[in-house]
Amino acid sequence: MVATFLSQFTRAQRRPFDRWSGGVIVLCGLILGPVIAVLLAAFGDSAGLWSHLYDTVLGRYVSNTLILMAGVGALAVGFGVSSAWVISRYDFAGRRMLEWMLLLPAAIPAYIIAYSYTEFFEYAGPLQSGLRHMFGWQSPRDYWFPE
Known part of the structure; x- marks a missing residue:
């Protein structure tokens, strides 16, 4: 039973290395190179960088981020709930089109x-x-x- 199941699959044939394979490898290197460099810099030896950031700007950056998150969240909920309520509650000209246009921010x-x-x-x-x-x-x- 297992032998018949495994016999359905054939062993993949090895293809010779050609210029397309080389081009793909070079392209992958160009794409992954900056990502690897950023990861190495992020997880590498910081030599007191975090303590310096904590003493100087980290508190302000964190508080600005939290304020921005709260503001954007409140505005998004306010606009989203109010427009959804108007679309579902009232019938007006262009309602069908506006109904689909409300999905655009999620699509873009x-x-x-x-x-x-x-x-x-x-x-x-x-x-x-x-x-x-x-x-x-x-x-x-x-x-x-x-x-």
Whole structure:
């Protein structure tokens, strides 16, 4: 019984090493190289780095992260619950399309949204360029815009 089951599988034939195999190995090396370097730096000898970070900036970074998490979570719950309630409770023109559009933030990766926001709000982006053009500002010293 076992022999007949195992006889269904044939031994894989070894293929000779060709340039495609070499290209795949080089590509894997290029992809994994930076990841391995970061892991080695992260888990390597820190020589007092953590104590220095703890004494200087770690508390502020942790508190900023927690505040950001709470704020983003509260806003996401507020917008999500209110829009879901409106969509499920009322019937209005465009409701079906809006129902599907509410799924888009889950479908679009967050890094694409982050790049879009960064490009839109940066100094050379359309928002600040438009504000400079509209109000006649010449340099970043003429106005304040959050970083």
